[in-house]
Amino acid sequence: MTRKSFIFTSESVSEGHPDKVCDRISDAILDAFLSEDPLARVACETFATTNRVVIGGEVGLTDEAKMPRFMASVPDIARACIKDIGYEQDKFHHATCEITNLLHEQSAHIAQGVVGGDRDEGAGDQGIMFGYATNETDALMPAPIQYAHAILRRLAKVRKDGTEPLLRPDAKTQLSVRYEDGKPVGVTQIVLSTQHADESQTSSDVRAIVEPYIREVLPAGWVTDETEWWVNPTGTFVIGGPDGDAGLTGRKIIVDTYGGAAPHGGGAFSGKDPTKVDRSAAYAARYLAKNVVAAGMAERCTIQLSYAIGVARPLSIYADLHGTGLLDPSQIERAIPKVMDLTPRGIRTHLELNKPIYARTAAYGHFGRAPEADGGFSWERTDLAGALQKAII
Known part of the structure; x- marks a missing residue:
């Protein structure tokens, strides 16, 4: 169970x-x-x-x-x-x-x-890609990763607009979320390590800066007297960024996706044009999973796609409703090809991926973001829900 x-x-x-x-x-x-x-x-x-x-x-x-x-x-x-x-x-x-x-x-x-x-339609590489959605947040994303992103986006905003001039760019956070009856209800542990300006600042000083913003982002009642805070637990964090630690494209694939709450095919996204199914098919899988949940067919959904280099069609389509579905997953597997062309060109056309929309995806997650007017985050739309429902009937 x-x-x-x-x-x-x-x-x-x-x-x-x-x-x-x-x-x-x-x-x-x-x-x-x-x-x-x-x-x-x-x-x-x-x-x-x-x-x-x-x-x-x-x-x-x-x-x-x-x-x-x-x-x-x-x-x-x-x-x-x-x-x-x-x-x-x-x-x-x-x-x-x-x-x-x-x-x-x-x-x-x-x-x-x-x-x-x-x-002409061939995939740019072989591989497996996963998409996931859950109704535990409005964005149909797992709560721990969604709110971890939200904290850092908020801190980046107040750093860059000058509200908090003592914060610096390098930071990471970690949330331990408590679930009851399958739903997120609170935070047991909050970890934040953020680069700061002055070696004289203590962990307590940094917590005093960031705590109001963290409380602002998290749902009411999630932070209690029992919540444990770990802010800059090692102390001073003035030397940061690539000066403090080397960086490399594609090393944060779990941060980029679902925070470990769902499988990942292994391929990174950033720096790859949409002929690379590592990226485009992962976006398509998220799009499909999100529309399944948005249509009310399940509370949770995982979609897996697989491809071979030079071959247009996906080799397999797999759906898992995690015991929360109103129908058999095989029905969704059969419906998906009826509502979306999953060749690389079909994905690029349907989601309008041949556009300069990618730099904005590079931080704070590729998923759980609002679709934008110029086509950014098009894979977060829920415009396929009706077509999926009709394809199953």
Whole structure:
């Protein structure tokens, strides 16, 4: 039987976390290429450490003559990201850190499976992708990860607008949420480590800054006298970001998805154009799972898709309603292909993914965000719920 009473923990990291700095740069480069060419191919990886950023991977444009100009712009894109995040430290500053661009053209052997001839629809790689939704929050996301993200977004806002000038960009938080009868009802542990400006600031000083914002974000009644607080538990945290710890694109895949509450296929998202099903099919799986729950077919839903490189159609579709469904999961599996084309091109078209909408996904989660007018977070729409219901009848 599924447990009804338990404590579950998820973590989030801020936009200034070293890995998230790298995700942001990789996705900003992707956006720049897609702004020029919606059919651009990008697989961009970033590494950051003290006073240095290294960018590598493979890229391609329909008009190859434009490539030198875009290659020349890569360092400026990286510096703009670092500046917007807020790094102006002696050993990691947007104006002075060394940027090395090692991007090169896409492998012809990979490209042949995605474009050209009969294989125009092919997936960019093999793999398995998962999507998940639960009705325990309004965003149909697991509560621990959703509120962990919300805390760090709130702290980033007051840092960047000058309300809290002693906060710095690097931070991470962790929430342990208590469930009763399968629903989140409170927080037993709150962990927050945030970079700050002055070595004289104690953990208590930092808690005094952040606690009002944390209480503001969490639902009423979730923080009680029994809730344990662990704010900067090791003490001073002034040296942060890539100066304090190296960063790499794609290392926060659980933070990016469901905080461990659902499976993950293993592929990272950031820096990959939407021909890469690691990204686009994971978005599609979330879209499908969210619409199943939004349609009232289940309280929880997991969707798995699988692909082979160069093959258009998904090899398998799997649904799990976790014992909360009003119908057999196999009915949903049969309905899904009727309402959405799950070839890579079909996903890109349905969700309008060939747009520069990715830098905004690089921190605070790819899921549980509001759909935006320009197509950002289109996979969070619930416009497929009616079609799913009709396909099952």
